[in-house]
Amino acid sequence: MATDAGELTTTAVRARGLTRGFDGHAVLDDVDLDIAPGEFVVLLGRSGSGKSTLLRALAELDDGVDGSGDLWVPDSRAVIFQDSRLLPWARALDNVVIGLDPGPASLERGRTALSEVELGGRERAWPNELSGGEAQRVALARALVREPALLLADEPFGALDALTRIRMHVLLRELYDRHRPAVLLVTHDVDEAVALADRVLVLEAGRVVTDRRIDVDRPRDDRDPDVLAHRD
Numbered sequence: 001m002a003t004d005a006g007e008l009t010t011t012a013v014r015a016r017g018l019t020r021g022f023d024g025h026a027v028l029d030d031v032d033l034d035i036a037p038g039e040f041v042v043l044l045g046r047s048g049s050g051k052s053t054l055l056r057a058l059a060e061l062d063d064g065v066d067g068s069g070d071l072w073v074p075d076s077r078a079v080i081f082q083d084s085r086l087l088p089w090a091r092a093l094d095n096v097v098i099g100l101d102p103g104p105a106s107l108e109r110g111r112t113a114l115s116e117v118e119l120g121g122r123e124r125a126w127p128n129e130l131s132g133g134e135a136q137r138v139a140l141a142r143a144l145v146r147e148p149a150l151l152l153a154d155e156p157f158g159a160l161d162a163l164t165r166i167r168m169h170v171l172l173r174e175l176y177d178r179h180r181p182a183v184l185l186v187t188h189d190v191d192e193a194v195a196l197a198d199r200v201l202v203l204e205a206g207r208v209v210t211d212r213r214i215d216v217d218r219p220r221d222d223r224d225p226d227v228l229a230h231r232d
């Protein structure tokens with residue numbers, strides 16, 4: 001596959017023939033994937049289908065894992081996991097600005113990010129004083145304050161109750177509309193996929209078996225029969 005610099009600037013993710021395996025067993029099997037800048041993609045699949053393995057590959061967090069293929073991802077990436085992974089010894093605002101240049105400008109950006117996730121009043125809260133949903137909102141602020149070209153999220157709302165999850169869907173779509181990163185969000189929840197995505201990929205046994213655009217203006221149960229068929 002020929003590439004040149006011009007092409008790379010119009011692509012947020014490009015993977016060709018991506019293969020990953022454990023103990024001689026292929027978990028990702030020859031995956032090709034393109035994500036355009038600013039595209040919101042949900043990767044849907046059953047437990048064990050290889051979603052996290054693919055996300056970790058795109059995050060380049062899989063050093064030492066057997067694999068092959070070609071991968072281009074932007075340097076400016078942010079990753080969110082199911083658990084917020086906040087530093088317990090740092091207050092909410094310090095968790096958001098961690099790793100940024102120290103100084104008032106970064107603190108101001110962090111404050112803005114916290115207010116964008118509706119936690120403007122919780123800058124000085126310790127992680128153990130936050131609910132699960134609040135902690136994930138801090139993790140979202142920590143990701144977005146970096147203005148990543150690519151946001152990777154592995155079942156970010158999987159540990160939250162149903163009502164909090166729906167609230168997070170609305171918030172995430174608002175933040176996405178404001179910041180427009182390319183997004184790859186992993187879930188096993190078909191309803192979450194059709195609620196969030198402009199495009200849904202379905203992974204089965206390490207292969208992308210479905211790749212569909214979703215029309216978010218259609219009624220939810222009428223969005224895409226191919227994707228909805230994956231409901232359990």
Ligand code: ADP
Nearest residue numbers: 022023027045046047048049050051052053054
């Ligand atoms: P998903 O996120 O879709 O649930 P994973 O990507 O976590 O799936 O895992 C896919 C398969 O790869 C599973 O069979 C899992 O047991 C295996 N696997 C994942 N990570 C490892 C690892 N570090 N060592 C051995 N096997 C692994």
Ligand code: MG
Nearest residue numbers: 051052053154
């Ligand atoms: Mg997983």
